[in-house]
Amino acid sequence: MLEYLIRRILTMLMTVAVLSILVFIIIQLPPGDYLSTYIAELESQGEMVDADKIEFLRHQYGLDKSMPEQYFTWAWGLLHGDLGYSFEYNLPVNEVVGDRLFLSMILNFSTIIFIYMVSFPIGVYSATHQYSWGDHGLTLLGFLGLATPNFLLALVLLYLANVWFGTSIGGLMDPQYLDQPWSGDKVLSVMAHMWIPVVVIGTSGTAGMIRRLRANLLDELQKQYVVTGRAKGLPRGKLLVKYPLRMALNPFIADIGNLLPQVVSGSVIVSAVMSLPTTGPMLLSALQSQDMYLAGSFLIFLSILTVVGMFVSDVLLTVLDPRIRLGGGTRR
Amino acid sequence: MNDKLEHVVDAAPFDPYTVEALTPEQERYYMASQWRMIWWRLKGHRLAVVSGLILILMYGMILITEFIAPYNLHSRDTDHIYAPPQELHFFDKGRFVGPFVYGYDYHLNMDNLKREYTENPDKVDRLRFFCLADTYKFWGVVEGSFHFVCPAENGTFFWFGTDRLGRDMLSRLLYGSRISLTVGLFGIIVSFVLGITIGGMAGYFGGWVDSTVQRVIEILRSLPELPLWMALSAALPINWSPIFVYFGITIILALLDWPGLARAVRSKLLALREEDYCTAAVLMGAKPKRVIARHLLPNFMSHLIASATLSIPSMILGETALSFLGLGLRPPITSWGVLLVEAQNINAVALYPWLMLPMAPVIIVVLAFNFLGDGLRDAADPYA
Numbered sequence: 001m002l003e004y005l006i007r008r009i010l011t012m013l014m015t016v017a018v019l020s021i022l023v024f025i026i027i028q029l030p031p032g033d034y035l036s037t038y039i040a041e042l043e044s045q046g047e048m049v050d051a052d053k054i055e056f057l058r059h060q061y062g063l064d065k066s067m068p069e070q071y072f073t074w075a076w077g078l079l080h081g082d083l084g085y086s087f088e089y090n091l092p093v094n095e096v097v098g099d100r101l102f103l104s105m106i107l108n109f110s111t112i113i114f115i116y117m118v119s120f121p122i123g124v125y126s127a128t129h130q131y132s133w134g135d136h137g138l139t140l141l142g143f144l145g146l147a148t149p150n151f152l153l154a155l156v157l158l159y160l161a162n163v164w165f166g167t168s169i170g171g172l173m174d175p176q177y178l179d180q181p182w183s184g185d186k187v188l189s190v191m192a193h194m195w196i197p198v199v200v201i202g203t204s205g206t207a208g209m210i211r212r213l214r215a216n217l218l219d220e221l222q223k224q225y226v227v228t229g230r231a232k233g234l235p236r237g238k239l240l241v242k243y244p245l246r247m248a249l250n251p252f253i254a255d256i257g258n259l260l261p262q263v264v265s266g267s268v269i270v271s272a273v274m275s276l277p278t279t280g281p282m283l284l285s286a287l288q289s290q291d292m293y294l295a296g297s298f299l300i301f302l303s304i305l306t307v308v309g310m311f312v313s314d315v316l317l318t319v320l321d322p323r324i325r326l327g328g329g330t331r332r
Numbered sequence: 333m334n335d336k337l338e339h340v341v342d343a344a345p346f347d348p349y350t351v352e353a354l355t356p357e358q359e360r361y362y363m364a365s366q367w368r369m370i371w372w373r374l375k376g377h378r379l380a381v382v383s384g385l386i387l388i389l390m391y392g393m394i395l396i397t398e399f400i401a402p403y404n405l406h407s408r409d410t411d412h413i414y415a416p417p418q419e420l421h422f423f424d425k426g427r428f429v430g431p432f433v434y435g436y437d438y439h440l441n442m443d444n445l446k447r448e449y450t451e452n453p454d455k456v457d458r459l460r461f462f463c464l465a466d467t468y469k470f471w472g473v474v475e476g477s478f479h480f481v482c483p484a485e486n487g488t489f490f491w492f493g494t495d496r497l498g499r500d501m502l503s504r505l506l507y508g509s510r511i512s513l514t515v516g517l518f519g520i521i522v523s524f525v526l527g528i529t530i531g532g533m534a535g536y537f538g539g540w541v542d543s544t545v546q547r548v549i550e551i552l553r554s555l556p557e558l559p560l561w562m563a564l565s566a567a568l569p570i571n572w573s574p575i576f577v578y579f580g581i582t583i584i585l586a587l588l589d590w591p592g593l594a595r596a597v598r599s600k601l602l603a604l605r606e607e608d609y610c611t612a613a614v615l616m617g618a619k620p621k622r623v624i625a626r627h628l629l630p631n632f633m634s635h636l637i638a639s640a641t642l643s644i645p646s647m648i649l650g651e652t653a654l655s656f657l658g659l660g661l662r663p664p665i666t667s668w669g670v671l672l673v674e675a676q677n678i679n680a681v682a683l684y685p686w687l688m689l690p691m692a693p694v695i696i697v698v699l700a701f702n703f704l705g706d707g708l709r710d711a712a713d714p715y716a
Contacts, residue, residue, distance in 0.1 A: 015551050022551075026560075029567035147699040149649045151656065152691045155675060162682045257554070265558035269653050273676075283559060284657055287566035295563060302559050310554055 004318065012311045016304060020078065023299045024071050027292040078300065084293030086286075093297050097282070101301055103190075104267065104278040107201075108305065110194060111263050112256070114202045115209055120252075122206075123213030127248075128240065130218060138210065145207035150266045154200045154273040197274055201266040205259050209252070216251050220244035250321050256313035260306045268302070370634055373711035380707020383700035390697065394510040400480050401503035402489050404466040405666060409488065409498040412436065414447045414684045417493040417501075424456050432458040433489055446683050457487030493686035495674055504666055505690055511667035513697065515582050515651040516644040522586035524640055527593025532624045534594065535601025542598070549591040557588050561650055565659045574665045581660050585647045596639060600632045634712040642705035645698040652694055668694050 039054065065073070077084060083093035126135045220226070221244050229239045271280025279298045286294040354362065364372070374380055393400055409415075418433040435455030441448050465482035469475050483489035492501035534545035564584045568577055604610060605628065613627050629636075654660030655669025656676070663670060671690040675681050681688060 015554065018551055019555070023563075026563045026567060029564075143699065143702070144695075147645075147695050147702060149653065149694065149698075151653060152672075152688075152694065155672075155678075155681070155688065156691075158678050159681050159685065159688065162678055163685075261554065261556045264556035268556070268559050268562070269657065272657060284562065284659075287562055287659060290566065295566070299559055299563055302556050303554075306556055307554050 001318075005315065008311060008314060012307055015307050019303045019307070020075050020300060021071065023296050023303070024074060026299065027296040028067070074296075078297075083297035086291055086294040089291075089294075093294050096294060097279075097297070100277060100279050100282060103276070104271075104280075104301075105305065106190075107194065107197060107267055107271070107276070107278055108260075108263055110198050111202045111205070111267065112259065112309075114198045115205045115259065115263075116252075118202070119206045119209035119213060123210045124217065124240075124245065126210060126214040127217035127221065142207035142210050145203040146211075148203070150200050150204060151269045151273045153203060154197070154270045157196065157200065158274065197267070197270055197276055200274075201263060201270050204266070205262055209255065209259070212255060213248060213252055216248040217244060220247045250317070253313060253317050253320060257310045260309040260313075264302050264306055366634070370708075370711045374707055377707035377710065379703045380711075383703035383707070386696070386700045387704065390509060390693075391513060393506065394513055397506050397510050398468040398470050398476065399478065401500075401506040402465065402479060402481050402483060402491075403500040403503040404468050405499075405504060405507040406664070407466050407499065407503075409494065409500075411438065411498070412449075412488055412490060412494050413498040414496060415449050415488070415490050415494045415498070416684070417686050418488065418490050419451075420491065424453075429456065430458060432456050432484075433487070433491075435487055444683075455487070457484035457489070459489060460484065492689050493684070495671075495687065496680070501671075501686060501689055504671055505668070505693065508666045508668045508671050508690065509693060511578065511661065511665055512648055512651060512669070512694070515578070515585065515667070516647040516701075518579070518582040519585040519589065519647040520640050520644050522583055523589040523593060523643070524636070526586065526590035528597055528629065528636070530590065531594030531597030532601060532629070535598035536605055536620055536624055536628075538602070545594065545598070549595055552588060552591045555588070557650070558653060560588060561585065561654055562657065562659050565654055574661075577661060578665060581651060581654065582647075585650050589643055589647065592643065593636065593639065596632075596636065597629075600635075601628055604628050604631060635709070638705055638708035638712045641701060641708055644705075645701040648694070648697060648701075 074084065081094065083097070085091075086093045086096045089096045122138055126138050129135050223244075226239065226244055229243065230236070234242070267278065268280040268283060270276075271278045272284045275281055279302065283295055283298040283302075286292075286298065374384075415436060415438075418436070421432055421434065422428060422430065424432065434451040434453060435457050436449040437452045438447065438449050440446075460482050461480065463479055463482040464477045465479050467475060467477040481489070490500050490502070492505065494500055495504070530545055534542040561584055564587070565581055568580045568584075572580065601624070605623075610623060610627055613623050618626070651660055651667060652669035652672065655662075655667050656672045658673065661667050661670055668690040672688075675687040675690075
């Protein structure tokens with residue numbers, strides 16, 4: 001187990017390293033470096049450009065050096081928690097993001113929890129009551145949930161709230177708590193606002209999860225050991241929980257690998273639509289204004305979030321299912 | 333008494349296969365090619381067939397958008413800004429007049445500055461069919477002004493309402509489908525080629541090629557798609573012409589989509605390359621390219637097509653999301669996502685809810701592709 005953990009952590013670190021190179025390349029893609037954009041912008045506003053400051057920044061971020069060197073300076077900074085300098089806000093990225101990263105994590109985490117809590121009972125119900133009215137209805141709902149892109153769902157909800165209640169359901173907390181230190185009331189306010197984006201982001205994931213759990217459980221329910229169990233007089237409920245459910249649970253956990261990137265993607269665009277104080281809207285504005293350090297740090301953060309999440313799911317899976325071979329023998 | 337049986341010889345020629353003879357129906361069944369059998373299977377899925385027909389209809393429509401749309405993409409009616417959808421009527425005061433709309437009377441509500449349109453029951457604008465109206469350039473080449481349906485002379489026909497510039501939403505939707513529907517198609521072609529080539533190489537050669545490809549796939553699959561798409565499309569140069577941006581976006585969409593296909597191709601090839609017929613082909617001097625394309629791929633082409641069908645909707649959604657966020661296509665290119673940009677302002681949407689109409693085709697198309705893909709996947713292996 002320990003050996004497996006170490007190997008898994010090493011691959012994760014490798015992945016993160018490759019990711020950082022990828023993100024760095026993406027940051028560098030737009031023509032010209034950020035400083036030239038910045039200078040051009042200042043000049044277009046008729047402002048004097050402080051040559052000293054430019055020189056200072058150019059030196060600090062090593063823009064006069066070669067690409068690999070620049071990458072290492074940037075990555076080294078990342079490792080030490082220095083995310084770079086946001087040219088749009090004229091502040092270090094660390095100060096700009098504030099608790100956005102934290103809120104993003106909370107949002108994604110709650111969404112995953114929501115997906116599991118909702119899809120599990122529904123999936124079990126659908127499978128045990130196959131072809132009943134409830135099953136058909138839920139399947140239809142699931143298809144609609146899969147087909148409706150979450151940002152459109154967010155838009156519709158915003159519209160309905162506006163028409164019916166005359167209020168905006170955007171945001172993640174009541175306005176008076178913005179920029180306030182964390183307190184009990186603030187947490188409550190966040191929780192009261194959180195459920196709407198969580199439902200919106202989680203819908204398609206939930207729908208997919210229900211379908212998969214239903215299919216898995218149906219496969220298991222047709223197997224002979226279930227019949228044997230019934231013939232020996234095991235109560236239906238106990239039998240279900242004891243054997244087929246456990247078997248069907250496996251893909252449920254393993255699927256977090258598909259789920260997580262999906263949820264993170266969804267949260268970005270839904271946050272942008274509902275203007276939540278998470279990474280989404282700021283990533284969007286950073287990309288639009290080509291504030292590449294800011295965008296890059298968000299990108300790296302979101303990618304690491306998924307990679308770490310997948311690592312956790314892999315470890316969970318091996319703990320849950322001893323049949324999964326720890327050695328490299330799984331390959332063909 | 334002669335009880336010897338007469339020696340009878342049947343004059344008809346002897347056919348040892350009569351027992352195994354097939355009725356024409358059986359013959360048709362047993363001799364059917366794989367694709368024919370897939371087609372038979374698919375026909376059994378009613379939902380898939382209906383979805384397929386809807387898609388064929390929609391893709392057919394984008395061929396002749398200019399003819400179907402009542403207005404031009406850019407024609408503006410400044411007298412009808414934010415006009416609500418006009419209802420289609422057939423009977424006026426109990427009398428049948430054929431399809432027509434009531435003209436609008438306009439006044440500005442000075443309280444909330446909302447533009448208010450009321451139907452004028454005296455203004456009966458009968459629709460004209462196969463008529464001349466707005467001029468257009470068919471596919472940007474041939475000039476014309478012939479439409480399937482146009483508004484009455486000096487009348488209007490805003491079935492889906494108008495936007496903030498007084499442009500007909502229906503026409504814009506129809507023009508937008510030309511972009512939105514083809515983005516997924518081009519994207520999937522690129523992703524298909526990438527997936528088959530890379531996955532094919534990994535599966536066929538194995539060894540270090542395989543493990544490199546596997547690592548790359550793992551990394552790509554662990555990435556959140558949308559933020560990456562956003563970053564890549566933000567990196568597209570602003571001074572590119574619309575057509576370049578369009579192809580840039582499709583390639584970006586395909587860049588994150590091929591790993592799924594490549595994985596499927598690889599795992600199948602790993603198993604199939606050990607088959608005797610594959611060895612035979614290699615011994616006869618076939619190059620890897622020929623072995624893969626000619627002998628191995630056809631084995632599971634139907635599966636690949638099914639899974640490709642299932643990944644088209646995610647591309648369409650991707651384009652819509654990117655354009656909606658302002659990072660994808662930009663006007664003057666019109667796609668459903670670009671149209672939805674107008675719906676970003678929730679206050680505008682609250683007053684003029686028909687701005688959200690472009691959602692409907694998005695959802696319909698995504699559902700249709702999903703149903704069709706499900707049906708195809710079930711039918712892909714007709715021998716099972």
